[in-house]
Amino acid sequence: MPDEGKTSIGMVAGEPSGDLLAATVVEALRERAPQLALAGIGGPRMQAQGFDAWYPMHKLAVNGYADVLMHLPELLNIRRTLRERWLAERPAAFVGVDAPDFNFGLEHALREGGIPTVHFIGPSLWAWRGERINKIRQAVSHMLVVFPFEEQIYRDAGVPVTYVGHPLARLVDRVPDRAAARARHGMAADARVLALMPGSRAGEVRHLAPRFLAAAKLLQARDPGLQLWAPMANAEREREFLAHAAAVGGLANLHTVIGGTHDILAACNAVLVASGTATLEAALFKRPMVISYVLPRLSWWIMRRQAYLPWVGLPNVLCRDTVVPELLQDEATPRALADAAWKALTDEAAIRRLEERFTALHDDLVRDTPALASQAILEVAGHG
Incomplete structure (x- = not known):
């Protein structure tokens, strides 16, 4: 073990997807090095594994350039406070979990101060803003990537890298148990269920929930028995979502649950989902989906100009x-969303083909992610 001055690891995860991805790694770190203190910014899943959260995770969950500018003073203050605290306390390493715009600046300062840094889940350089590799090379001592094709990108750029698989692939059964999930929520075995997942950030819910709910209303005109289930990140998102539902009006069989995303994905027939990690979760559950995203005009214009691929959705x-x-x-009009979702709910041949494609994808992504990630982190921290 290292000396007494290096018995902690700092971590920052900025949204529910990061909390979910990091929790298993926190658990593995504590199993391998139980005396190690883990602290910084994290959510309830990380805290359940003994992580000490200094700030509420939602402070970092901003959406698009406009939201970032609105919250920039607070974000900069949080980052400055963390930087000063860790430079004084000297953790053995720092691990940034996703949230690249927040974490890379923090990682750069800590690495310059002599603290090794690990970034868990490389940003989508292959999709947009590829020039970030130069910042990463300066900020990150070791990159952990979750998709196999990413490893070569970082090797070519001279950044130490480990492919650890995607932690979600180990958390989701290869054949999800729809009947059991439905029984847990009192859903009929033969019910037609659409999951509504407009995102975990306030901006995402603001932009997408009204469209998803209006699309759901159109779908219930075709099938009055259609059940709508919406897993929410927290009580605040639930209140916002239900306010949008009230404004749309006329919706039947609408249910919200706080958390429970995996249960709802297991139970549902199809998903209306915001682009992001939730799309990969839906794919791992082998569910047909319609991916959507809406940003403020300026943010959308900037992102589209920098995009490299014809797709945004991970599947x-x-x-x-x-x-x-x-x-x-x-393109994300209620009518277009409803038409696409209806096909996802009813086209049996397409559903079977998609299940086969997503099963192959699932198999590609399964690794012992907690073990691989925790080992790499401990090696960087001098505990290997």
Whole structure:
């Protein structure tokens, strides 16, 4: 073990997906080095594994350039406070979990101060803003990537890298148990269930929930028995979502649950989902989906100018094909969303083909991620 001055690891995870991805790694770190203190910014899953959260995770969950600018003073203050504290306390290493715009600046300062840094889940350099590799080379001592094709990108750039698989692939059963999930929530075995997943950030819910709910209303005109289930990141997102539902009006069989995303994905027939990690979760559950995203105009214009690929949704990116529809920005009308979701709910031949494609994808992503990631982190921290 290292000396007494190096008995902690700092971590920052900025949103529910990061909390989910990091929790298993926190658990593995504590099993391998139980005397190690883990602290910084993390969510309830990380805290359940003994992580000490200094700030609420939602402070970092901003959406698009406009939201970032609105919250920039607070974000900069949090990052400055963390930087000063860790430079004084000298943790054995720092681990940034996703949240690249926040974490890379922090990692750069800590690494310059002599603290080794690990970044867990490389940003989508292959999709947009590839020039970030130069910042990464300066900021990150070791990169952990979750998709196999990413490893070569970092090796070519001279960044130490380990492919650890995707932690979600180990958490989701290869054949999800729909009947058991439905029984837990009192859903009929033969019910037609659509999951509504407009995102975990306030901006995502603000932009997508009204469209998803209006699409759901159109779908219930076709099938009055259609059940709508919406897993929410927290009580605040649930209140916002239900306010949008009230504004749309006329919805039946609408249910919200706080957390429980995996249960709802296991139980549902199809998903209306915001682009992001949730799309990969839906693919691992072998569920047909319609991917959507809407940003403020300026943010959308900037992102589209910097994009490299024809897709934004992870299932399409990983399959290198348009296996599920993407309705983005102005294309994300309630009518278009409803038409695409109806096909996802009812086209049995397409559903079977998609299940086969997603099963192959699942197999590609399964590794012992907690073991591989924790080992790499401990080696960087001098505990290997």
